[in-house]
Structure formats: structure tokens, C-alpha cells
Amino acid sequence: MNIGKIEDGITKILVSNSSKVSLFIIEKLDTKDGLDYISHKPSLDLELQKEIIKVIKPTLSKIKNTEQIEFNENGRPNGVVEWCKKDYVGVSLERLLNSLKEDMRKEKLIDSDKKDIYCIRIEIDSGEYVYFLNRIPQLRKFEKGIWGRLVDSTFKKTTNAFIGIEPNFDLIIYQEEILVVNNVAMQRIFDLRTKYIENANSVLSSFEDSEKIEGFEQFKMDSIEDGNVVKRVSRLMEKPERMTRFIDNFDKVEQIIIEFDLNIELNAEKTKIKYTDKKQLNDIVKLLNDAYYKTVLSGEKGVDELR
Known part of the structure; x- marks a missing residue:
């Protein structure tokens, strides 16, 4: 995968003040026909879009010169990332990307507490998108408790609808390839078992x-x-x-x-x-x-x- 081209594309977005970044919260569904996905697209203002790029860009720069080897289900040596063609995953990937389309997205997730994946989609060229996928940790032990934060030494109750955008990501999807940064995540996001x-x-x-x-x-x-x-x-x-x-x-x-x-x-x-x-x-x-x-x-x- 040409990481340099992706890095150049998102760098141009930072200085162009154009709205090119979208965030999707994705829920996985087990259906009789296999794994499917439901996506929700929250709104992002321009400043937040830039912040997201700034968060992920250093990791992108870090892996740009990392050796890329063919994806292996059984693991990999240290210090490399893997790649595979999109058709390796097949229908699960098609369903995930299809869930991001405007006419397929849901206004709200089926279960607002069940958030499995987030996807950052960036349009690095006209009609050309790169997708960054990451799993969302499930903090289930807090489902029946109280979330809160300290504001001026006062505990304020808040909701449990937290999504953390991390510098790291599990997968990059661009053109016809998938770059696998996290081998285990690849298998779990798409239920490769x-x-x-x-x-x-x-x-x-x-x-x-x-x-x-x-x-x-x-x-x-x-x-x-x-x-x-x-x-x-x-x-x-x-x-x-x-x-x-x-x-x-x-x-x-x-x-x-x-x-x-x-x-x-x-x-x-x-x-x-x-x-x-x-x-x-x-x-x-x-x-x-x-x-x-x-x-x-x-x-x-x-x-x-x-x-």
C-alpha cells in the first residue's frame, strides 16, 4: 500500500480548510446470512476534522517506511505490517463499506451502548477515499453504574457514550488493498473464523x-x-x-x-x-x-x- 500518497493527501487537507473527514460508529450484527454492519455518522465540525487528522498522522508517518508483508492468519514477525487484497475478506468487507453509504446508514445505532468499531473516512482526492478502522473497547462493567467527570473539583454525572479516537488504528483500507496493522483485529472485525x-x-x-x-x-x-x-x-x-x-x-x-x-x-x-x-x-x-x-x-x- 502506498502510505506516502495517503500521508501527502491528508497533509494537503490540513492546510486546505476543506471538509474531507467523516467519522462512522459501527455496530456488528450476527445474521442468518453471516456478519453484517450498521453504521451511524455523527457530524464533525471543520476544526474537529483537523484534530482527528493530527491525531492519526504521526502513526501513519511511523509506518510509512515499515516493511509490508503478505497477511498470514497464523501471525507475523515483529517490526512489520501486513497487507492483503480486499477480496481476501470478501462479503464482510463489502457489507461494512456498504453500511457507510448515505442511504444505508441509520439515524441511531440499534443498541447505543454496543459500539464495536469506529471508521475514519478521508477523501484524499476527488472521489478517492481512505478508511481507518479501529475496534472500540467495550466497558461493560460500567453499564449499570454512573459515569462522571471532575469539573472544578465537582463530580458531574455524564453519559457512557464515550468514543476515544486513538493515534493507532487496526486497519487501513485504500483502493484495492487492506493494510493490516493489527493481525488479531483483522480477524475479529471481519469474523474471519x-x-x-x-x-x-x-x-x-x-x-x-x-x-x-x-x-x-x-x-x-x-x-x-x-x-x-x-x-x-x-x-x-x-x-x-x-x-x-x-x-x-x-x-x-x-x-x-x-x-x-x-x-x-x-x-x-x-x-x-x-x-x-x-x-x-x-x-x-x-x-x-x-x-x-x-x-x-x-x-x-x-x-x-x-x-
């Missing part, structure tokens, strides 16, 4: 025909139910060649099990993996992802935890 389950089901259904796992039905069920494992299996949807290598090179599996001391057992004929326990899940799925390696120079063994 549903996507991972669908992908994993598809991957495992295709893999079943290989007949390389004894006790496959239990293995499949346990994989889908485990939040971390299902992401690793889902990733095989994007890397099908790993599954092919596993099947074609199954004769090497026993050697890998021994060298890395894996919690994996083969059948008597050594033609299948015997799945009997959830404790085997991680080792098996990492094996499917070809995560075990040995370096060329020193023969040092290791595990790629991002596979």
Missing part, C-alpha cells in the same frame, strides 16, 4: 480421498473446532502444493517423525498416520504444511511457526 472454517472444510474434504490419515473424521472435527489449527488448515487453501508434496513424499514422513520427535504414529504398514488424540493435531497439521525444515549449511533443524 467463518472463512477459515469454510476453507478448512474444503481442504480436508479434498484431502480425505488420499486416505493418509486413519481416524480421519475425528481429525477433521477436532481441526475445525481448534481456533489455531483451523487457521493453519485454512492456509492450505492458498498453498495446495504443500498437500500434494505431503502425499507424494509420504515415504519420508517416518524419518521426519523420528528426527523432530513428533507426537505422530503410523499404522503397521507405514502407509497412514494413526490419529487418536487432540494432542497430535499441531504436529500433524504442521507436517501437512511442510513446516519442519533442516538448514542447508549446518543441518540445523527447526519449525516454521507461521506455516
